[in-house]
Amino acid sequence: xxxxxxxxxxxxxxxxxxxxxxxxxxxxxxxxxxxxxxxxxxxxxxxxxxxxxxxxxxxxxxxxxxxxxxxxxxxxxxxxxxxxxxxxxxxxxxxxxxxxxxxxxxxxxxxxxxxxxxxxxxxxxxxxxxxxxxxxxxxxxxxxxxxxxxxxxxxxxxxxxxxxxxxxxxxxxxxxxxxxxxxxxxxxxxxxxxxxxxxxxxxxxxxxxxxxxxxxxxxxxxxxxxxxxxxxxxxxxxxxxxxxxxxxxxxxxxxxxxxxxxxxxxxxxxxxxxxxxxxxxxxxxxxxxxxxxxxxxxxxxxxxxxxxxxxxxxxxxxx
Ligand code: F6P
Numbered sequence: 001x002x003x004x005x006x007x008x009x010x011x012x013x014x015x016x017x018x019x020x021x022x023x024x025x026x027x028x029x030x031x032x033x034x035x036x037x038x039x040x041x042x043x044x045x046x047x048x049x050x051x052x053x054x055x056x057x058x059x060x061x062x063x064x065x066x067x068x069x070x071x072x073x074x075x076x077x078x079x080x081x082x083x084x085x086x087x088x089x090x091x092x093x094x095x096x097x098x099x100x101x102x103x104x105x106x107x108x109x110x111x112x113x114x115x116x117x118x119x120x121x122x123x124x125x126x127x128x129x130x131x132x133x134x135x136x137x138x139x140x141x142x143x144x145x146x147x148x149x150x151x152x153x154x155x156x157x158x159x160x161x162x163x164x165x166x167x168x169x170x171x172x173x174x175x176x177x178x179x180x181x182x183x184x185x186x187x188x189x190x191x192x193x194x195x196x197x198x199x200x201x202x203x204x205x206x207x208x209x210x211x212x213x214x215x216x217x218x219x220x221x222x223x224x225x226x227x228x229x230x231x232x233x234x235x236x237x238x239x240x241x242x243x244x245x246x247x248x249x250x251x252x253x254x255x256x257x258x259x260x261x262x263x264x265x266x267x268x269x270x271x272x273x274x275x276x277x278x279x280x281x282x283x284x285x286x287x288x289x290x291x292x293x294x295x296x297x298x299x300x301x302x303x304x305x306x307x308x309x310x311x312x313x314x315x316x317x318x319x
Contacts, residue, residue, distance in 0.1 A: 009101035013138025015260035022268025118280035132299025133285030167227030
């Protein structure tokens with residue numbers, strides 16, 4: 001192994017830069033050469049390789065986004081796109097590739113690995129929805145961002161005695177909603193893993209009003225329904241002053257938290273070590289407080305499990 005390349009793919013996540021820094025510095029520490037691929041899989045197909053040195057990743061450990069840029073790439077789903085990517089890797093003498101991204105990115109990683117290019121994956125998505133790992137880079141920062149925003153919304157909800165429905169990201173997973181809802185004392189947390197009963201949501205708002213609490217926070221994961229529709233339903237059924245806030249892409253930005261920086265640094269270095277040891281076709285993960293690695297196959301067979309005990313605890317505390 002002489003030359004390793006690194007790229008970020010799919011939706012960006014805070015901590016990706018920290019992981020890129022860790023990969024680049026670890027490769028150089030091992031005395032090997034390292035390249036960055038710009039613009040994710042699209043850049044791989046086009047051959048957007050840039051040589052990286054120690055200075056290329058200076059001053060990025062604390063920055064959100066990804067200095068290598070990222071894309072969602074339809075072209076890689078075609079056989080021609082995949083062949084083109086493999087050709088580019090060969091032409092640039094790349095011996096090993098590290099892909100930082102979500103589950104779509106790992107499908108691509110598996111294809112490249114199966115076709116002869118040793119590849120290691122690092123889970124990076126705010127959704128925390130990747131099978132085979134309890135944690136993916138960016139989740140902690142996104143939850144903190146959502147909590148900060150919801151706390152601010154609560155201030156005005158209290159002043160105006162309003163009910164707020166707050167929609168958070170997560171694609172098909174409810175992890176961000178669950179954590180943000182628990183940490184902000186939401187009256188209801190609506191997640192795809194459980195679904196919801198409109199009567200229950202309304203009853204919980206009314207229960208609060210009965211004891212004189214005229215503001216409520218309802219956190220909805222985007223994967224279960226539209227915040228606007230749920231807000232409309234509450235308005236019609238209760239006539240309470242109800243507003244809807246969609247937090248959207250602000251959850252993907254910002255400086256990575258200390259936890260994200262710690263995990264990203266460790267995962268980045270581990271990915272390099274695995275390649276150098278001659279391992280391939282693996283995703284670095286985090287389980288029971290420790291770094292692990294699992295094959296792309298195993299990771300895709302496992303289901304991503306949300307901790308429903310948190311959901312039930314949150315319901316019992318917001319009464
Ligand atoms: O996967 C991360 C994520 O932010 C999801 O939570 C969200 O559904 C999606 O990406 C949004 O994607 P885009 O940035 O392409 O609109």
